[in-house]
Amino acid sequence: MKARKGKTPVRLGIIGCGVISGSHLKLAAGCPEAEVVAVADLIPEKANARAKEFGIPTVYFNDTDLINDPRVEAVILAMPVADRTPVAFKALRHGKHVLLEKPVAAKASDVKRMMAMRNGRTIGCCSSRMTFTRYAEAAAKCVASGALGKIRMVRIRAIIEAGATPAWNPPPPWRQSMALNGGGILVNWSCYDLDYMMFVTGWQLRPRVALAHWWRPGAKMADRVAPGSDADAHYVALIDCADDVVLSMERAEMAATTSDQAWEIIGTEGALHMPLLPPGDKPHAIVLDRFAPGKGVVSKTIWSEENSPSTGDVDSDFVHAIRTGTEPRTSLKQALLMQNITDAIYASAAKGRSVAVGTVKLGGAR
Numbered sequence: 001m002k003a004r005k006g007k008t009p010v011r012l013g014i015i016g017c018g019v020i021s022g023s024h025l026k027l028a029a030g031c032p033e034a035e036v037v038a039v040a041d042l043i044p045e046k047a048n049a050r051a052k053e054f055g056i057p058t059v060y061f062n063d064t065d066l067i068n069d070p071r072v073e074a075v076i077l078a079m080p081v082a083d084r085t086p087v088a089f090k091a092l093r094h095g096k097h098v099l100l101e102k103p104v105a106a107k108a109s110d111v112k113r114m115m116a117m118r119n120g121r122t123i124g125c126c127s128s129r130m131t132f133t134r135y136a137e138a139a140a141k142c143v144a145s146g147a148l149g150k151i152r153m154v155r156i157r158a159i160i161e162a163g164a165t166p167a168w169n170p171p172p173p174w175r176q177s178m179a180l181n182g183g184g185i186l187v188n189w190s191c192y193d194l195d196y197m198m199f200v201t202g203w204q205l206r207p208r209v210a211l212a213h214w215w216r217p218g219a220k221m222a223d224r225v226a227p228g229s230d231a232d233a234h235y236v237a238l239i240d241c242a243d244d245v246v247l248s249m250e251r252a253e254m255a256a257t258t259s260d261q262a263w264e265i266i267g268t269e270g271a272l273h274m275p276l277l278p279p280g281d282k283p284h285a286i287v288l289d290r291f292a293p294g295k296g297v298v299s300k301t302i303w304s305e306e307n308s309p310s311t312g313d314v315d316s317d318f319v320h321a322i323r324t325g326t327e328p329r330t331s332l333k334q335a336l337l338m339q340n341i342t343d344a345i346y347a348s349a350a351k352g353r354s355v356a357v358g359t360v361k362l363g364g365a366r
Contacts, residue, residue, distance in 0.1 A: 009035035010097075010319040013072035015063045015087060016079035017041035017050040020101060024076050025054045027315040034319045040066040063087045067094050074099065074122070074322060076315070080174040081106050081182045092117040099124040099318045103191045104335040106182030108343050108358055111336045118332070124318035127191040127338065128330040130276055131199040132312040138303040139200045139265075139274045139286050147288060148267030154201060155248045155264040156193045158276070162254045166224040176216075176229040184231030185251045186214070186342060193249065193263070194338045195330055196276055201265065203334060205241050207357040210344035212237035221254045237345045239357065249345075278310065336360050 012034055014021055021039070028034040040060035041047035051059045060066040067075065067090055074097035077084045085105055091098050092114065104125045105111045114123060130136060142148075174180035181187060198205060214235035217225055225233070234252035241247055265272045270290035278284075286303040314329070321328040340358035347355045 010322050011071050011073045012036045013038040013066045014076045015040045017046040021078045027313050031316045037071050038066050067091050080180050082180045085110050097122040097322050102127040103187040108339045111339050122322045123332045124328040125330045125335045126314050127195040130192050130196040132310045149269030151267045153246045153266040157250045157262045159252045159255050159260045161259045171226045173226040176225045176231040178231050185253050186235050190251050207239045207241050209240040209354050210348045211354040212345040212348040214349045217254050224254050
């Protein structure tokens with residue numbers, strides 16, 4: 001993958017040549033600030049196939065050789081979290097910038113260790129993907145305008161019904177594994193939910209206490225997860241936040257009910273309803289409900305556009321942050337805040353009671 005003339009691109013290496021690596025390679029190919037110089041995977045066929053597909057000049061069959069390559073300035077780690085975190089530590093020890101696939105880690109202590117090791121390097125988090133949309137920016141602008149009044153509740157609910165046949169054959173062993181993935185649907189998808197809603201609300205939520213519960217798939221859906229899976233297919237959590245705000249979260253996949261999805265922010269004067277995923281076949285809209293004296297609640301579509309282009313992407317944002325010395329869309333401190341919520345949800349479910357959420361001061365230096 002050759003660099004554009006007149007540019008000084010960030011020389012990237014991608015470790016992990018599975019499905020998500022294709023997305024990173026396509027984005028890097030369209031980014032003037034990026035040049036992929038090497039890929040690596042433990043499975044030679046995967047590494048060679050990606051290199052051939054995208055014209056990558058160098059192929060490695062382990063992470064160490066790629067990290068030791070002096071041409072590589074930054075690495076994109078595109079593998080499950082159990083394999084990814086030790087490689088992230090290794091890359092940071094070798095002075096590389098790091099872009100982490102989601103979830104950022106399996107536990108908050110790993111994020112804190114990365115923060116201690118960064119030594120001025122840029123660390124990006126792919127949980128911010130959904131914030132690079134025009135409707136995310138439109139929703140954030142609406143919240144910042146004060147149109148909702150004082151925020152009372154941030155609500156996330158995404159229930160996905162079970163299909164007639166399994167989505168994967170065979171199911172990936174990491175997807176619902178505490179050891180391999182740090183959890184199930186909570187870490188697979190609600191990292192996106194949290195990042196998105198935190199972005200829209202201007203990162204003003206300060207979680208304090210979590211009460212949660214989670215369930216594995218029903219017995220009739222056992223063929224939809226890998227043998228030995230031990231993580232959540234459905235969870236629900238209530239997070240008490242400072243300043244009289246509540247964060248409500250629920251996600252389920254393979255659910256024995258019809259799909260139901262909502263991302264909402266409710267305030268003293270109005271409520272905002274928005275999508276999470278980029279627009280597909282149907283137009284996506286942001287709807288603002290506001291109370292009008294004498295009329296009751298009046299709904300108004302404040303944004304609607306079909307197939308709206310994104311405003312950026314995690315890869316371009318990452319390399320731009322490296323070259324400018326700025327923070328990526330989601331900083332490591334912000335990722336730690338979300339990981340603290342995730343850790344508290346799992347701890348509450350395990351203990352059967354509410355637990356405190358770790359605190360993070362988002363201001364200050366990197």
